Amino acid sequence: MSAAAGPGASRPNVKTEMMSPATTTSTTRWNTQNIGLRLGADAASAATAGALVAPVITAIDKAIIENASGRQTLGRSLRDSLATFTLRPHHFLFSKPFALIFALYGGTYITANILDTCSSTVKGQPATTTTSGPAKFLATSSANLSLCLYKDSRFAKLLGAATASARPIPGPSYALFAVRDCLTVFASFNVPPLIAPLLPLSQGMQAHVSAASAAQFIAPAAVQLISTPLHLLGLDLYNRDGTLGARERMAKVRMDWIKSSFARMARIVPAFGVGGVVNTGVRKKLMQRLEQ
Template sequence: MNRMNIEKDAKSIMQSRYSEKLWDKSLYRQLFGDIGAATASAALVSPAVTIIDRAFVEKSLLNCSILRGLKKHTIAALKTPHRFIFSVPFGLIWTLYAATYTVANGSDTICKKFETPAAGIITFVTTTLVNVPLGVWKDMKYARIYGIRNDHDAVSKTSEPLQQELTKKVLKPKPSGAAARAATAMFLLRDSVTIFGCFTLAPRMTEMIPDDLVPGCPEAKLVIAQLTVPVLTQVVATPMHLLALDLYMRQDVKFADRLVQSQRYLPSSTAMRCFRIIPAFGFGCLANMELRSFFHRKLNV
């Protein structure tokens, strides 16, 4: 009798371990699908976001025409796509969104597997911890690459007596001290607002859309929420973005003057960031969700 019980217990343990192995394998497949969906979605949105970001930074720092910048950089990307794709700015954008989508996907998958009650909060926190530092790093790089590059070109075209003065004003070292900490804090807050709107608020708003608005098509609610909520977050995030850029590029400026300068182009900059967020966290998130569902279905077969 004892021997039969021992055999049953051993068999039960083996079955339990086998089921755990299958469960782990299923989880790994889903996580692999999460990574595939994230990297593919990032590749889809990176060209548009790279061009828009460059035009926006040049507008914020150098007062260049946004439409002219969009046209010029789009034509340059189409003429030399290999140079554009393998450029540092494109790599920065792709890294940012591939990492953001990957962490958001992975956090959601793991939370669902373990049936975690606070899945939305965990996904928001983990995604923010990855997106915010990478976003700040990307913005600092863009400010240095495009701000200094274009201003250096302007310096070289001026007359000799003005070049030394312009060089002193334009080719500034990286900010330090309070200005750098304040700029970083504003970038952190800006990105937190955007991430919350994209990955936490948008799914919740889906349930608030009336059925009469999209009868017989519940999937349309998600599309509407994902294309509108992230855009509306930029009304709050854009003033933070402009102030952060001004803090980073200009030192020894009074706060009142800084506020006036940073909000000078607020309407156009808000419209631009709303436009920018559509491919990044609108179509990008939708593509990520669809590809993720597709990979989960295929890899779990």
């Protein structure tokens, strides 16, 4: 009998049969540990970040709209907000403008947090796991855009021209506000990776800030020079009736363009920089405690 016909040749390969794809089963389990507390941590992180950035953004947005409507100059409105926040903080913190800004950014942050928690739960990953990619971008962008449109409509009613308070917000104003926000979101998420390799940072500067970090602040701030005129035109369409010609409206936009652009640049840093860092950091610490 040949070696191929020996006892070893007729024995079935048990190891191969056991490892066959047909006999394997998935062992991935959902990570539902402390899921209620984890959702609470998502909300607490978002609320902390939202409360931190809301005072500055409220004062700036209020000043831009009051300046556009002619109620107050931009500088005077900022000084009034600072005085109210310093001397009567409860009046500032319980005002409608503050509540609208808090809801806008708190809602944006909590959308991102809950998406991270859902992803880590389904994939069986640690609670501290965060995600990135199209799903998170679409979710946070949709939340931010819808909440921002609502905020803009309420701000225009509260702080716009007194003669326009009875009029509804015109459709073109909503369209202009939406394009403005799309430009900011695009500049915040899509442009930085493209311009980071092109930034001429010296080695000394790179020791303190990376090109990616610099681009993350530069891109959304720079786009305000383009998006602010859209914002001002949308406000003017509401503040002044539709009988005005394009020339008169463009004159008003040009008059307020530069100072309003720099004001909107100032709000980008807390909105898309500080707030995001605080939200992520607080959430990570809370999730680490829950994992212990």
